[in-house]
Amino acid sequence: MTDTQPIPFARPWITDEDRQAVLDVLNGYILTHGPQCKSFEQEFAEFMGGGHCVSVSSCMAALHLSYLHFGIGPGDEVIVPAQTHVATVHAVEWVGATPVFVDCDARTGNLTASAIETALTPKTKAISVVHFAGIPCDMPPIVDLAQRYNLRIIEDCAIALGARHQERHVGLFGDAGCFSFYPVKHMTTGEGGMFVSRHPDVSQAVAKLRAFGVDRTHSERTVPGMYDVPSLGLNYRMSEIQAALGRSQLRRMSVVLAQRALQFDRYRTLIGHLPNLRLVDTGDAESRSSHYCASVVFEGEYANMRNQMVERLNAAGIGTSIYYPQPVPRMNYYRNKYGFVAGRYPRAEHISDHSVALPLGMHVAEGDVDRIVATLERSLAESTRGKGLTR
Numbered sequence: 001m002t003d004t005q006p007i008p009f010a011r012p013w014i015t016d017e018d019r020q021a022v023l024d025v026l027n028g029y030i031l032t033h034g035p036q037c038k039s040f041e042q043e044f045a046e047f048m049g050g051g052h053c054v055s056v057s058s059c060m061a062a063l064h065l066s067y068l069h070f071g072i073g074p075g076d077e078v079i080v081p082a083q084t085h086v087a088t089v090h091a092v093e094w095v096g097a098t099p100v101f102v103d104c105d106a107r108t109g110n111l112t113a114s115a116i117e118t119a120l121t122p123k124t125k126a127i128s129v130v131h132f133a134g135i136p137c138d139m140p141p142i143v144d145l146a147q148r149y150n151l152r153i154i155e156d157c158a159i160a161l162g163a164r165h166q167e168r169h170v171g172l173f174g175d176a177g178c179f180s181f182y183p184v185k186h187m188t189t190g191e192g193g194m195f196v197s198r199h200p201d202v203s204q205a206v207a208k209l210r211a212f213g214v215d216r217t218h219s220e221r222t223v224p225g226m227y228d229v230p231s232l233g234l235n236y237r238m239s240e241i242q243a244a245l246g247r248s249q250l251r252r253m254s255v256v257l258a259q260r261a262l263q264f265d266r267y268r269t270l271i272g273h274l275p276n277l278r279l280v281d282t283g284d285a286e287s288r289s290s291h292y293c294a295s296v297v298f299e300g301e302y303a304n305m306r307n308q309m310v311e312r313l314n315a316a317g318i319g320t321s322i323y324y325p326q327p328v329p330r331m332n333y334y335r336n337k338y339g340f341v342a343g344r345y346p347r348a349e350h351i352s353d354h355s356v357a358l359p360l361g362m363h364v365a366e367g368d369v370d371r372i373v374a375t376l377e378r379s380l381a382e383s384t385r386g387k388g389l390t391r
């Protein structure tokens with residue numbers, strides 16, 4: 001890779017095997033309700049090392065189904081991180097429950113049990129944790145807290161496929177785990193997601209809820225076209241085309257995770273010795289991150305240089321993103337509904353306003369991380385020169 005070749009923030013890794021898998025489905029006649037989704041669900045559970053999986057149309061769908069299934073609704077409160085994607089919170093809103101925002105830990109960007117506990121009220125019914133940037137939350141104390149207060153845990157694992165805490169895959173600590181296969185994620189099905197639960201009865205019920213609430217799948221129908229509908233449901237199904245792509249992608253996940261881990265280590269080495277730059281990173285040795293992105297927080301005298309650095313990096317052909325662009329309570333919908341006071345979620349606000357997410361993944365070639373960090377260093381030096389800022 002040359003010094004001028006663009007490095008996008010993220011790019012799906014599509015191989016000939018992926019194309020063939022999709023083509024095989026198109027060359028057949030079963031485009032939905034078929035064996036690909038069933039196999040994808042089984043293989044995903046094998047990859048995680050447990051759980052009962054239900055393929056769905058997106059992570060947001062999996063989150064929505066979780067709250068619907070557990071009967072969480074008006075009058076109930078759900079603890080949510082201020083630092084997350086809106087989908088985490090929209091799912092709570094759609095069932096009519098009230099999100100209660102909690103600030104994150106500065107180092108990991110994750111919720112902690114102690115912060116959650118301060119926000120509990122008699123109305124709290126569930127905790128939604130997000131494994132930020134692929135870094136697993138410290139789950140044992142959160143599980144302990146949920147047991148003490150009889151709360152559900154919904155894990156938003158949208159950007160944490162492959163992340164483990166004490167060797168257990170995220171999504172298998174709480175009552176439900178929700179994954180995303182949106183194109184910039186570790187693997188993709190175009191759009192798509194997976195609902196996971198440790199409890200087979202929960203997954204069976206969610207599978208029905210995902211498909212109109214009908215009482216039997218196509219393969220369970222003795223008379224074609226004959227079924228009943230004992231409950232309300234939605235259509236949040238995944239197609240066979242998507243599942244075939246997902247199965248093919250899943251087979252390469254160990255390669256993807258290993259490559260991301262190596263690249264993240266390189267970021268750690270290069271950024272670790274630079275003053276006023278901090279990589280959002282795991283908080284303990286028992287956590288294995290899935291290294292979704294390298295989020296760099298500008299601190300101290302660099303604190304206000306984020307936007308300028310984004311411009312510089314982009315101009316040099318280096319793609320960036322921001323995780324997440326605003327704490328959710330500051331987004332207009334939530335600000336208008338619940339009000340927002342600046343400084344209320346200082347750590348989430350700090351990450352949103354002062355960080356940039358740098359590329360990781362199969363499209364990042366050898367030497368690219370060095371080029372990215374060198375460009376950042378050079379840009380910081382050029383921008384601070386003449387302003388009296390020193391390093």
Ligand SMILES: Cc1ncc(COP(=O)(O)O)c(C=O)c1O
Pocket residue numbers: 058059060061084085087088130156158159179180181182192193
């Ligand atoms: C934490 C989190 N949750 C949920 C989502 C939504 O995922 P999907 O697009 O599959 O609904 C995202 C998307 O980036 C996310 O980052």
